[in-house]
Amino acid sequence: MGPDEGVQQVLQTLVGSLPGHGFAGAVWVRSGIFFAEARVFPRHAMSESEGVVETIKVESTNHAAAMDLLEQEIEQRFGSIKAIVWLKKEP
Numbered sequence: 001m002g003p004d005e006g007v008q009q010v011l012q013t014l015v016g017s018l019p020g021h022g023f024a025g026a027v028w029v030r031s032g033i034f035f036a037e038a039r040v041f042p043r044h045a046m047s048e049s050e051g052v053v054e055t056i057k058v059e060s061t062n063h064a065a066a067m068d069l070l071e072q073e074i075e076q077r078f079g080s081i082k083a084i085v086w087l088k089k090e091p
């Protein structure tokens with residue numbers, strides 16, 4: 001076990017848009033497991049929802065797979081992604 005075992009390290013962040021919604025999130029690794037999470041929120045005034053509409057979380061043993069799984073879950077729950085930008089964390 002190395003000194004970073006169990007320590008969370010953010011690898012990438014993301015921002016994106018859906019019809020009527022936006023989302024932001026991150027991918028991180030802890031103990032060899034990659035976690036991806038996005039929080040979906042309304043992009044304009046909606047009648048009853050304010051703030052975060054839903055938090056979507058996935059995990060995988062592979063960085064790229066965690067990113068793909070997160071995008072798939074977002075699209076499954078909210079429809080086609082209009083735009084997405086993955087940003088790498090600066091060292």
